[in-house]
Amino acid sequence: MAEPSEPRAVDRLWRIWPSVAVVAIVLTGALLGILIIPVVQGRSAGIDAFTAICRALGILPGSPASPQIPNRNPPTPVSQVVWTPSVLQILAEAKPERGRAKVQEVCTACHGEQGVSVSPEFPNLAGQSGTAIYKQLNDYHTGSRTNPLMTDIAKALDGSTIADVAAYYAGQPMRNPNPYTLGAPDAIVQLVELGDPNRNIPPCAACHRQGAGGPIDAPVLAEQRQEYLTSQLKMFASGQRRNDVYGRMRAIAAKLTDSEIDGLAAYYRAGLR
Amino acid sequence: MSDRSHEIPERWILHTELLWAFGVGVLVAATISIIVFTALTRNINPPSNVERVDPKTLHLSGEFAEQNLGTVVAADGTVTARIIATQFMFAPHCIAVPQRRPVTLRFASPDVIHGILITGTNVNTMVVPGYVAQVHTEFTRTGELLMPCHEYCGLGHSEMWANVQVLPAAEVKPDRDGRVTCAQH
Amino acid sequence: MRNTERLCLAHLWLAFAAFVGAAVLGAWQMWVRSPLGAHTGTPGDYYMSVTAHGVAMAYVLSTFFIMGFGYFVAVTALNRPLPGKGWAWAGFVVGVIGVLMALVTIGLGKASVLYTFYPPLTASPWFYLGLVVVVLASWVWCVLMLVSLAAWKRENPGRPVPLAMFATVANAVLWLWTTVGLAVELFYQVLPAALGFVQTVDVGLSRTLFSWTLHAIVYFWLIPAYIAFYTMVPRAAGGRLYSDTMGRLTFIFFLIYSLPVGLHHLLMDPEHGNSFKFIQVLLTAFVAAPTVLTIFTIPASLEIAGRLRGGRGVFGWILALPWDRPMVLAAGLSFVMLFFGGLGGLINMAYGMNAMIHNTAWVTAHFHLIYGGTSVIMYFAIAYEIWPRLTGRQHQSLAPLRWQLWLWFVGMMVMTLPWHWLGLQGQWRRVANFNYDNPIIASWGPLVIVSLAGGLVLLASALLFVRNLAVLHRSVLPAPTRSLYALAVDPPRRVPAALNGFGLWNVLVLVVMLLAYGFPIAQFVVAPSPSAIVHRTE
Numbered sequence: 001m002a003e004p005s006e007p008r009a010v011d012r013l014w015r016i017w018p019s020v021a022v023v024a025i026v027l028t029g030a031l032l033g034i035l036i037i038p039v040v041q042g043r044s045a046g047i048d049a050f051t052a053i054c055r056a057l058g059i060l061p062g063s064p065a066s067p068q069i070p071n072r073n074p075p076t077p078v079s080q081v082v083w084t085p086s087v088l089q090i091l092a093e094a095k096p097e098r099g100r101a102k103v104q105e106v107c108t109a110c111h112g113e114q115g116v117s118v119s120p121e122f123p124n125l126a127g128q129s130g131t132a133i134y135k136q137l138n139d140y141h142t143g144s145r146t147n148p149l150m151t152d153i154a155k156a157l158d159g160s161t162i163a164d165v166a167a168y169y170a171g172q173p174m175r176n177p178n179p180y181t182l183g184a185p186d187a188i189v190q191l192v193e194l195g196d197p198n199r200n201i202p203p204c205a206a207c208h209r210q211g212a213g214g215p216i217d218a219p220v221l222a223e224q225r226q227e228y229l230t231s232q233l234k235m236f237a238s239g240q241r242r243n244d245v246y247g248r249m250r251a252i253a254a255k256l257t258d259s260e261i262d263g264l265a266a267y268y269r270a271g272l273r
Numbered sequence: 274m275s276d277r278s279h280e281i282p283e284r285w286i287l288h289t290e291l292l293w294a295f296g297v298g299v300l301v302a303a304t305i306s307i308i309v310f311t312a313l314t315r316n317i318n319p320p321s322n323v324e325r326v327d328p329k330t331l332h333l334s335g336e337f338a339e340q341n342l343g344t345v346v347a348a349d350g351t352v353t354a355r356i357i358a359t360q361f362m363f364a365p366h367c368i369a370v371p372q373r374r375p376v377t378l379r380f381a382s383p384d385v386i387h388g389i390l391i392t393g394t395n396v397n398t399m400v401v402p403g404y405v406a407q408v409h410t411e412f413t414r415t416g417e418l419l420m421p422c423h424e425y426c427g428l429g430h431s432e433m434w435a436n437v438q439v440l441p442a443a444e445v446k447p448d449r450d451g452r453v454t455c456a457q458h
Numbered sequence: 459m460r461n462t463e464r465l466c467l468a469h470l471w472l473a474f475a476a477f478v479g480a481a482v483l484g485a486w487q488m489w490v491r492s493p494l495g496a497h498t499g500t501p502g503d504y505y506m507s508v509t510a511h512g513v514a515m516a517y518v519l520s521t522f523f524i525m526g527f528g529y530f531v532a533v534t535a536l537n538r539p540l541p542g543k544g545w546a547w548a549g550f551v552v553g554v555i556g557v558l559m560a561l562v563t564i565g566l567g568k569a570s571v572l573y574t575f576y577p578p579l580t581a582s583p584w585f586y587l588g589l590v591v592v593v594l595a596s597w598v599w600c601v602l603m604l605v606s607l608a609a610w611k612r613e614n615p616g617r618p619v620p621l622a623m624f625a626t627v628a629n630a631v632l633w634l635w636t637t638v639g640l641a642v643e644l645f646y647q648v649l650p651a652a653l654g655f656v657q658t659v660d661v662g663l664s665r666t667l668f669s670w671t672l673h674a675i676v677y678f679w680l681i682p683a684y685i686a687f688y689t690m691v692p693r694a695a696g697g698r699l700y701s702d703t704m705g706r707l708t709f710i711f712f713l714i715y716s717l718p719v720g721l722h723h724l725l726m727d728p729e730h731g732n733s734f735k736f737i738q739v740l741l742t743a744f745v746a747a748p749t750v751l752t753i754f755t756i757p758a759s760l761e762i763a764g765r766l767r768g769g770r771g772v773f774g775w776i777l778a779l780p781w782d783r784p785m786v787l788a789a790g791l792s793f794v795m796l797f798f799g800g801l802g803g804l805i806n807m808a809y810g811m812n813a814m815i816h817n818t819a820w821v822t823a824h825f826h827l828i829y830g831g832t833s834v835i836m837y838f839a840i841a842y843e844i845w846p847r848l849t850g851r852q853h854q855s856l857a858p859l860r861w862q863l864w865l866w867f868v869g870m871m872v873m874t875l876p877w878h879w880l881g882l883q884g885q886w887r888r889v890a891n892f893n894y895d896n897p898i899i900a901s902w903g904p905l906v907i908v909s910l911a912g913g914l915v916l917l918a919s920a921l922l923f924v925r926n927l928a929v930l931h932r933s934v935l936p937a938p939t940r941s942l943y944a945l946a947v948d949p950p951r952r953v954p955a956a957l958n959g960f961g962l963w964n965v966l967v968l969v970v971m972l973l974a975y976g977f978p979i980a981q982f983v984v985a986p987s988p989s990a991i992v993h994r995t996e
Contacts, residue, residue: 293751297747300750301744386665390884395810426576
């Protein structure tokens with residue numbers, strides 16, 4: 001034991017040496033990780049020391065140990081809509097009353113004033129997700145999605161008007177949010193709730209149910225026109241409709257059988273969610 | 274039973290503890306040395322590619338536009354596969370790669386965090402929106418491998434996976450644009 | 459000291475109530491994942507359960523157990539009443555409110571983001587606020603531990619702090635440092651997104667901030683087990699602690715080296731380059747050191763006890779140990795699990811091998827084994843040991859206690875060992891529904907069922923644990939008065955100031971964190987990641 005007259009000396013040693021050791025360990029790590037390893041690895045790949053160090057620190061893209069492949073740059077995107085804060089701001093500031101005026105002028109003839117369509121091949125819009133309507137109208141406007149009737153109508157609308165129309169229809173009476181799955185065939189309910197991992201089909205509910213945390217432009221399907229849903233799924237399956245980003249719906253629809261498409265359309269038309 | 278443990282001399286305790294601590298130091302040093310050695314001689318690294326890309330405009334970008342995804346053999350012979358991970362699928366769903374040639378896999382996500390591994394290989398990376406995840410590898414065996422999404426990405430996570438087809442060199446036939454697609458069977 | 463006993467019991471019962479609920483959920487999850495339960499339960503149910511199970515086990519069981527045990531040590535090791543008892547009770551009430559906020563929100567399906575939350579997936583703000591409130595309650599505990607220590611040191615100038623309290627305060631200091639990452643992530647990024655003030659999240663930054671907390675928190679959970687190893691186990695075995703100094707160094711090592719290593723959870727992430735990944739892996743090798751030191755010191759301490767009981771020969775002392783005592787039995791079982799879990803940890807930190815197992819079932823197996831196994835079995839043993847003091851009653855029989863510990867050990871090994879193997883095969887994590895039609899996945903089915911069996915044994919053990927404690931409350935035997943903490947072979951009359959306080963170590967932690975995490979975090983300030991849109995799950 002240290003003698004009582006030297007406790008300060010012992011204390012000082014115990015302060016100095018651990019501090020030196022800890023800092024030395026971290027600095028050794030830094031020397032190896034920032035300097036030695038990247039430079040040596042870069043040398044074997046023909047990368048100069050400065051670039052290798054920048055890559056290892058993350059200041060430049062690429063690995064310090066491999067050459068970086070050059071990029072290819074081409075063609076036409078499938079949808080021009082980008083969900084940036086400014087676009088979301090436009091949607092947040094949209095005015096449903098202005099939307100109502102435009103709707104009465106242009107949309108009522110097919111989609112109805114309350115958003116219940118006049119004919120089965122036109123979709124219902126009441127209570128539809130505002131972001132979904134916004135995206136589809138924009139895609140019609142830019143040509144990412146085509147339809148003999150909608151293309152000309154959408155081309156005449158500008159961004160803020162589209163947002164107003166979307167806000168108006170989104171504000172129309174909400175449907176029943178808590179449906180039961182009574183009466184639907186088990187296989188269809190299974191597709192909606194569990195999907196099919198064997199065919200890479202996620203549950204429909206994983207994107208199309210409110211609060212699921214899926215893509216923000218996923219449309220509400222409940223109480224939609226059965227004929228419209230069937231036709232859209234078939235158009236996705238054939239590739240005729242292509243404005244789903246990265247082919248999410250095209251990939252899924254192509255794997256559904258005809259009877260599944262009919263069953264799902266019937267399920268959602270019944271207000272089941 | 275009297276407690277005679279206090280008869281163990283303090284010097285003995287210090288001696289044994291220091292000896293053991295020395296052994297611990299050797300273990301720590303050995304672990305670090307192996308990692309440094311493999312880093313310097315075999316370029317064993319964790320994935321290291323800090324490349325920022327805007328997830329919101331990914332589908333508009335040149336590189337990760339829908340038509341540009343999949344495996345491409347460039348004019349200089351380098352093989353690159355570009356894959357999108359999104360809720361809840363990979364695009365393309367089947368990725369063809371050649372056997373025994375260096376392959377660069379580049380992943381991006383336009384929405385939430387995903388991750389991939391390829392069974393039977395050491396290809397493993399997170400796919401974080403905002404960044405391009407890049408892995409350099411070489412596939413040693415032919416066959417059909419599974420590439421699931423291994424990070425929770427939402428309610429459809431369990432159904433999210435892709436196939437990786439490792440083709441023998443003779444069956445790798447790039448088309449006019451250098452694209453290689455999976456063999457149908 | 460009566461009120462302190464009720465204070466401790468309140469915390470511990472809350473912890474164990476959450477534990478049992480989570481154990482039931484865990485067993486259900488194992489069932490749904492297996493071929494036997496395929497197609498039962500929707501993904502919504504499954505991920506709600508995973509979130510609840512994770513929050514209960516990782517945030518509620520651990521935090522409240524550590525708080526309750528900490529108050530107990532502060533009173534019994536220092537032999538003085540707890541200062542600020544009113545604050546402690548206020549902290550407990552606040553903590554309960556936070557737990558309810560979080561669990562109810564999860565139960566309503568508005569927070570299926572898992573206990574590690576994955577921005578840009580964003581839950582209801584009530585979930586995050588609930589967790590913030592729990593953390594605030596735990597900070598009250600940290601401050602009271604520091605105040606307790608300071609008061610004792612004023613009354614006992616120059617004397618060595620009893621090791622149990624030194625370690626408890628080390629843990630409190632560690633927790634204060636640990637929660638910084640999570641707090642910044644929640645206040646700066648996640649809560650504004652959840653409340654709708656912002657629509658985008660810098661995901662690279664949020665993952666980095668969370669990693670700050672993610673590794674250190676597991677040492678926060680582990681340290682109480684080590685407190686038991688160093689102070690309670692040698693006494694329970696009838697021996698002494700081999701070296702008091704080594705004990706102090708172990709806890710100091712944990713404090714310094716468990717914080718600057720979080721990036722090893724992001725080894726496969728694209729937002730960092732390999733320089734800082736390497737630096738933090740090097741530091742991770744050092745956080746293995748205190749465990750390996752413990753592997754010598756504690757068996758050496760037990761050897762003393764064994765030989766005092768007449769054990770002869772190189773290994774005879776092992777058989778001579780009083781294995782019928784729950785604390786000794788638990789320590790032995792814990793060490794076996796520490797061996798496997800620790801080796802797994804060494805594999806995880808080596809990034810060449812990490813690439814094989816990242817985000818596979820290996821990871822799940824590893825942390826169930828090392829936390830659920832090594833740490834939690836010692837939580838049981840500590841509870842059994844201190845409950846007589848808290849209730850004034852003694853266990854009528856130790857056999858059910860031993861049964862419960864053995865069941866936990868067997869269940870944990872049976873559940874986690876096949877899981878490690880499945881991870882190596884590539885089985886990935888957090889799957890509600892495996893596609894057992896795929897031949898690769900179908901081949902995993904039998905081992906998944908074996909794991910399920912282990913999980914059911916664990917559930918039985920969890921229920922037996924709670925029963926053992928409940929029964930003790932009605933026992934007719936009075937509690938024996940005996941010391942709880944072991945003496946060192948050579949109790950120090952004085953220890954260096956550095957081993958008696960935390961001033962120096964706080965400075966070193968700050969320095970090391972600046973060096974290890976400074977650049978990785980600063981890069982997001984200088985060059986923010988392109989942000990991702992928030993995905994709301996409520």
